[in-house]
Structures are given as structure tokens and as C-alpha cells.
Amino acid sequence: MPAEASGPSVWPAAGVSRVPYRVYTDPQLYAAEQERLFRGAIWQFVGFAVEVPRVGDFKTTWIGDTPVILVRSGPDEFSAFVNRCAHRGAVLCFEPSGHRQQFTCVYHNWGYSLQGDLKSVAFQRGIRGAGGMPDDFDRSQHNLRKLRVQVLSGLVFASFSETVAPLEEYLGERMTAHVKRMFARPVKVLGSYSQVLHNNWKLYMENVKDSYHASLLHLFLTTFKLNRLSMEGGLALDESGGHHISFSKMATDTVGGTDYESGKLRAQDDDFSLRDPRVLRSWPEFSDGITHAIQGLFPNMVVQQIQNSLAVRVLVPRGVGECELFWTLFGYEDDTPEQLRTRLRLANLIGPAGLVSMEDGIVGNFVQRAIGERPMDQTILEMGGRTVESQDTRISEASVRGFWQCYRQHMGL
Ligand code: FES
Numbered sequence: 001m002p003a004e005a006s007g008p009s010v011w012p013a014a015g016v017s018r019v020p021y022r023v024y025t026d027p028q029l030y031a032a033e034q035e036r037l038f039r040g041a042i043w044q045f046v047g048f049a050v051e052v053p054r055v056g057d058f059k060t061t062w063i064g065d066t067p068v069i070l071v072r073s074g075p076d077e078f079s080a081f082v083n084r085c086a087h088r089g090a091v092l093c094f095e096p097s098g099h100r101q102q103f104t105c106v107y108h109n110w111g112y113s114l115q116g117d118l119k120s121v122a123f124q125r126g127i128r129g130a131g132g133m134p135d136d137f138d139r140s141q142h143n144l145r146k147l148r149v150q151v152l153s154g155l156v157f158a159s160f161s162e163t164v165a166p167l168e169e170y171l172g173e174r175m176t177a178h179v180k181r182m183f184a185r186p187v188k189v190l191g192s193y194s195q196v197l198h199n200n201w202k203l204y205m206e207n208v209k210d211s212y213h214a215s216l217l218h219l220f221l222t223t224f225k226l227n228r229l230s231m232e233g234g235l236a237l238d239e240s241g242g243h244h245i246s247f248s249k250m251a252t253d254t255v256g257g258t259d260y261e262s263g264k265l266r267a268q269d270d271d272f273s274l275r276d277p278r279v280l281r282s283w284p285e286f287s288d289g290i291t292h293a294i295q296g297l298f299p300n301m302v303v304q305q306i307q308n309s310l311a312v313r314v315l316v317p318r319g320v321g322e323c324e325l326f327w328t329l330f331g332y333e334d335d336t337p338e339q340l341r342t343r344l345r346l347a348n349l350i351g352p353a354g355l356v357s358m359e360d361g362i363v364g365n366f367v368q369r370a371i372g373e374r375p376m377d378q379t380i381l382e383m384g385g386r387t388v389e390s391q392d393t394r395i396s397e398a399s400v401r402g403f404w405q406c407y408r409q410h411m412g413l
């Protein structure tokens with residue numbers, strides 16, 4: 001990293017209760033993130049095992065801005081490698097998903113096994129003794145760039161790093177337990193979509209980790225008096241500060257409806273109320289009573305439980321001022337048809353046009369467009385104190401500070 005992008009000059013002396021705006025606009029920091037974070041010592045979610053059910057099934061994705069292929073390479077084996085031919089660097093697979101016996105590059109037909117090993121080079125021996133590769137050309141030296149792979153509860157993670165701790169250690173006990181809670185039953189993928197956000201990727205992760213904006217920014221919640229910060233809940237952080245869970249308990253009545261239906265949360269006569277409360281109908285998904293849980297896994301993954309709307313979100317940076325947010329909505333194999341319908345109705349809350357999450361798609365840009373001229377200024381993060389710790393309130397920015405603590409560690413800032 002260039003000298004001027006590192007060291008104490010980047011970060012204010014006040015520490016993680018301040019964030020320099022430059023982290024959202026500096027192209028040198030963006031390049032360093034690709035190297036130190038995304039190709040560094042992190043684990044990155046690359047897909048559900050059920051998305052590639054048969055040997056040879058693959059999906060393409062990204063780790064940071066590096067294109068990656070996830071493939072089921074054996075009955076119980078997953079492989080991941082960079083989606084780039086070892087010869088001249090052409091993209092190997094253009095489709096979002098598909099099936100292959102082997103991967104063959106369209107440019108000069110180099111062929112790779114499902115494990116990413118180079119198996120064949122067209123015209124390796126030339127034609128009638130003329131041309132071809134040198135005699136000492138060793139195919140085994142030109143495999144695809146392979147990643148380490150680990151699976152947790154049907155979630156496949158990959159890493160460029162040989163030194164990153166095993167996945168469960170990287171996540172820590174509390175975060176691993178939450179992943180196991182969410183994925184204890186076989187998953188059924190319900191659908192996926194993506195949205196382009198016109199802001200630096202970290203602004204969206206901060207938004208996810210900022211639990212106190214929800215009742216202020218999201219007018220659907222305030223208008224219909226939902227998800228109040230007075231509900232029982234809190235923030236749980238791991239030791240690094242980089243991962244978090246924000247959780248709350250919305251009371252549900254005995255027949256499995258929400259308090260909204262029973263009238264306790266319904267707005268007064270002079271306020272708005274929902275004509276059709278089915279849009280919010282839910283049942284207790286887990287026995288622990290937690291109805292809302294947003295888990296942020298460092299650096300760019302979100303596991304979402306909003307009542308019975310379940311999803312995984314992953315952010316892909318697309319340059320310093322833009323990113324793409326990929327949503328995968330899921331339920332469970334053994335869902336009843338009625339439960340499935342409920343999940344689909346609740347999906348109205350989320351996504352780019354979601355009744356709740358619509359504003360999160362633009363508010364990062366509100367920041368990005370205002371800081372253009374002031375890269376040396378800084379933001380304030382003092383809600384809930386100036387420290388990084390778990391708290392039994394959600395009126396706090398502790399998990400945002402935790403993100404920056406972990407970020408600075410990885411980036412050496
Ligand atoms: S670039 Fe792939 S075979 Fe030449």
C-alpha cells in the first residue's frame with residue numbers, strides 16, 4: 001500500500017468512534033481492500049450446497065471483485081477457483097449457474113477438471129511436429145487459482161488465504177451457534193435477485209450494523225408502529241468486533257399471529273393502519289422467541305431473519321463508489337405450503353423495493369454524494385458509547401465501531 005494511504009494519518013486519533021470519509025472514496029484503499037481483505041485472511045460465503053446439488057453443478061460468484069466459480073466436484077466435495085483461464089486470463093464460465101463434466105475455455109480450449117486442474121491443452125504437441133508447447137511444459141504448474149473451501153450447515157465458504165483460522169474459529173462460538181440455529185434444517189432456496197447501490201460497499205455494511213436507524217429511517221415501521229426499539233433485544237459482537245447479531249423479540253399471540261393482528265401494535269384511530277394484516281402475519285420460527293435477527297459476518301455477508309422472511313445477502317464491490325447487493329431468499333425443505341406463502345408475503349418487506357428495506361438502498365448514496373468534496377473530514381459513532389462490546393440495547397452503534405475495529409486490523413490502518 002502506498003505510504004500516504006497507511007499509518008496514523010488515515011485514522012483519527014479518537015479511534016473507532018470516528019471514521020474518515022476517505023475510506024469511502026480512496027481508490028488506493030479500495031485496491032488494498034481487495035488484497036488485504038477479500039484475497040486475505042477472511043472466509044467468504046460463496047453459495048448454498050443445495051444450489052449445486054449434483055456433481056458437475058456450478059455457480060459463479062465473486063469474492064470482492066474477483067470472479068469465482070463454486071462447483072460440486074464430488075458427492076461430498078466442493079471446489080472453488082478463480083473464474084479465469086490460466087492461459088491468457090479469459091473468463092471460463094459466463095452463466096450464473098450450470099452443469100459441466102469439465103471446464104473448457106472458449107478461447108484456446110484449455111480444459112480443466114472439476115477440481116480446477118489443467119487436464120488438456122489443445123495442440124500441446126503441435127501438428128506433424130511443428131509448433132506446440134515446449135517439451136518441458138508442465139500442465140500441473142498451470143491449474144486454476146484454487147481457493148480453500150469449508151462447509152458449515154450447508155453454507156459453502158471459500159478463502160484465498162492459507163493462514164486464515166478454520167471457519168468456526170474465524171466466526172467464533174456465538175456467531176457459529178447462530179449460523180447453526182438458522183441452518184439447522186435443510187434449506188430450500190426460494191429465489192434471488194440483486195440491486196446496484198451507488199455507494200461504497202462499506203456504507204451498506206454500516207447500515208446493516210446500525211440498529212438504531214430502523215425506527216427512524218424506515219417510515220413503514222414508524223407509520224404502522226412496528227419494530228419499536230422498546231422491544232426486548234440487543235447486540236451481540238464477537239471478539240474481533242467484525243461480526244455481530246442484532247436481535248429482538250416481537251410478542252406473538254397464542255395462535256401464532258403477531259401483535260399487529262391482535263391490535264396491541266396497531267396504530268390509533270387517527271393514524272394509518274394496514275387494510276390487510278396478512279402482509280405481516282408470521283409464526284414463531286424459533287423456540288427462543290427471537291423474531292428479528294440480523295447477523296453481519298465480516299466483511300460483507302448478512303444472514304437475515306425478519307419474522308419468517310429469511311435471506312442471505314452478500315455485497316460485491318464494483319469500484320470505489322458502487323456495489324451490488326445479492327439477495328438469496330430461503331425457507332426449509334419441510335415448510336408447509338402455508339408457511340411458504342407466509343414467507344413469500346413477508347418478502348414484500350425486503351429487497352430493492354421492500355416496504356422496509358427500500359430506504360437502505362439509497363441512504364448510502366446520500367452519504368456518498370455529500371462527502372465527495374470533503375475526504376479529510378470524518379463521521380461520528382458515539383451512540384451507545386465509544387467502545388466495542390455486546391450490549392442489551394439496540395440504540396447503539398457498537399457493532400458499527402466493531403466493524404471498523406476489525407477493518408483496521410485487517411488493513412493495518
Ligand atoms: S485464454 Fe483460455 S485457453 Fe487461452
Ligand SMILES: [Fe+2]
Nearest residue numbers: 207214357360
Ligand atoms: Fe435499514
